[in-house]
Amino acid sequence: MIYFVDGLLWVIALGLGLIAASRSRAFLRNSAREGVVDCVRLLPRIMLGVVGSGYIAALLPQEVVGRWLGADSGFTGLCIAILGGAFTPGGPVIGFSIGAAALKGGAGAPQVIAYTVAWALFAVQRMFIWELPVMPERLVWLRLMASLPLPFLVAGAAMLLGRP
Amino acid sequence: MSPEAPIRRRPRKTFDWSSTTLAVAVVIAAAVVFWRDGEARFLEILYSDFRLFIDILPKVLAACLIAAFVAVLMPRDVVMRWVGAESGLMGILIATLAGVICPGGPITIFPIAAAFVAIGADTGAAIAFITSWTLLGYARILVWELPFFGDEFVIWRTLISLPLPIVAGLLARFIAGLSFPRKGGG
Numbered sequence: 022m023i024y025f026v027d028g029l030l031w032v033i034a035l036g037l038g039l040i041a042a043s044r045s046r047a048f049l050r051n052s053a054r055e056g057v058v059d060c061v062r063l064l065p066r067i068m069l070g071v072v073g074s075g076y077i078a079a080l081l082p083q084e085v086v087g088r089w090l091g092a093d094s095g096f097t098g099l100c101i102a103i104l105g106g107a108f109t110p111g112g113p114v115i116g117f118s119i120g121a122a123a124l125k126g127g128a129g130a131p132q133v134i135a136y137t138v139a140w141a142l143f144a145v146q147r148m149f150i151w152e153l154p155v156m157p158e159r160l161v162w163l164r165l166m167a168s169l170p171l172p173f174l175v176a177g178a179a180m181l182l183g184r185p
Numbered sequence: 186m187s188p189e190a191p192i193r194r195r196p197r198k199t200f201d202w203s204s205t206t207l208a209v210a211v212v213i214a215a216a217v218v219f220w221r222d223g224e225a226r227f228l229e230i231l232y233s234d235f236r237l238f239i240d241i242l243p244k245v246l247a248a249c250l251i252a253a254f255v256a257v258l259m260p261r262d263v264v265m266r267w268v269g270a271e272s273g274l275m276g277i278l279i280a281t282l283a284g285v286i287c288p289g290g291p292i293t294i295f296p297i298a299a300a301f302v303a304i305g306a307d308t309g310a311a312i313a314f315i316t317s318w319t320l321l322g323y324a325r326i327l328v329w330e331l332p333f334f335g336d337e338f339v340i341w342r343t344l345i346s347l348p349l350p351i352v353a354g355l356l357a358r359f360i361a362g363l364s365f366p367r368k369g370g371g
Contacts, residue, residue, distance in 0.1 A: 027243055027244060027247070030244060030247040030248065030251070030293065031243070031247050033247075033251055034247045034250040034251050034254070037250075037251060037254035037255065037258060038250065038254060040254070040258055041254055041257065041258060044258075048257070051257075052253045052254050052256070052257045052258075053250060053253065053254075055253040055256075056246075056249040056250035056251075056252065056253030056254070057246070057249070057250070059249040059252070059253065059296065060245055060246045060249040060250075063245060063249070064245075065204070066204050066207075067238065067241065067245060068238060069204060069207055069208055069211060070207065071234055071237050071238040071241060072231065072234045072235055072237075072238050073207065073208070073210075073211030073214070073215070073234075074211070074234070075230040075231070075233065075234035076211060076214035076215040076217075076218050076230060077210060077211065077214040079214070079218050079222070079226070079230055080214055080217060080218065117330060117333040117334070118333060120333065120334070121333040121334055124334065124338070130338065133338075134338075134341075134342050134345070137330070137342065138320065138342075138346065138349075141319045141320055141325075142316065142319060142320070146207065149204070149206065149207050150204075150207065151295050152295050155295045155296045155299050156295050156298065156299040156302070157299065157302065159308075160298075160299070160302060160308055160311060160312070163308055163312060163357050163360060163361055164312045164315060164316075164353070164357065166356075166357070166360050167312055167316075167353045167354070167356040167357035167360060168312075168316060168353050170352070170356070171316070171349050171352065171353060174349065174352065175342075175345050175346060175349065178345045179341070179345055182341070182345070184341045185337050185338045185340075185341035185342070
């Protein structure tokens with residue numbers, strides 16, 4: 022599955038490259054160079070974020086996080102879940118495994134949903150490594166503000182529906 | 186409009202305050218792990234994260250290339266009409282759909298979203314696109330979420346999340362209108 026995603030990404034990149042090449046050789050060269058230069062500039066940050074975040078994640082007591090998301094933790098639990106999601110370091114493995122462990126350990130589904138949604142939307146570390154360097158700052162802050170109510174909305178909807 | 190028209194993109198600094206903050210946090214955490222759990226654990230984390238880093242590299246390169254090509258190839262009038270400031274709810278719906286079908290994870294989305302904003306996409310649409318990609322993107326759901334949570338949880342989580350990109354996009358437009366008066370287009 023991962024290879025499929027990687028492959029599709031490269032098919033799109035190559036397809037766009039072909040279209041660029043059909044305009045002119047120089048056109049392709051210039052835009053490809055710009056893409057590569059961007060990538061190289063980002064490398065130190067990614068290195069720091071990916072290779073370094075494992076250490077931050079290693080300090081995280083996973084069982085404790087799971088207990089905080091308990092089914093009867095109510096609104097406070099929800100807020101903790103959302104904050105926890107935002108500050109969960111590390112790659113997708115960490116976030117999803119904490120959520121899954123919490124669910125198995127008896128955490129409430131709305132809290133776990135709020136946790137995964139908050140983590141997907143706000144991951145503070147990802148914001149530092151990715152968003153701020155590659156997007157206009159105004160867009161990043163706007164996105165954060167506009168996303169603030171979303172975890173509460175999903176948790177609310179999950180509670181109302183009584184699912185999953 | 187000439188496709189060759191120059192595009193002003195934000196210069197990207199390699200290192201700044203945000204990286205410095207993260208670097209300090211990483212050094213402290215690594216030191217604590219080394220001191221608390223010993224050298225073996227320290228190296229184990231280093232190896233596994235380094236492998237992840239190598240895995241990510243091709244994605245990053247592909248995303249940066251896509252962003253660079255999109256910035257020069259996408260006809261700006263089309264972008265403005267579909268997802269520009271005047272695109273209304275339709276622009277947000279299109280951006281949401283684009284977020285669902287685009288491949289890749291959160292790593293690839295920010296440079297591409299920024300490229301679209303640079304050529305005239307509206308911020309509300311861009312935010313709907315990012316939100317949709319992070320919450321509804323099939324790659325993340327299939328590769329990561331399904332194996333960890335199982336299908337019932339994932340299906341309901343996804344259904345409940347469906348309207349969220351639209352909410353975020355509209356809210357972003359509202360906030361932008363309130364407190365961030367536009368200073369000319371990107």
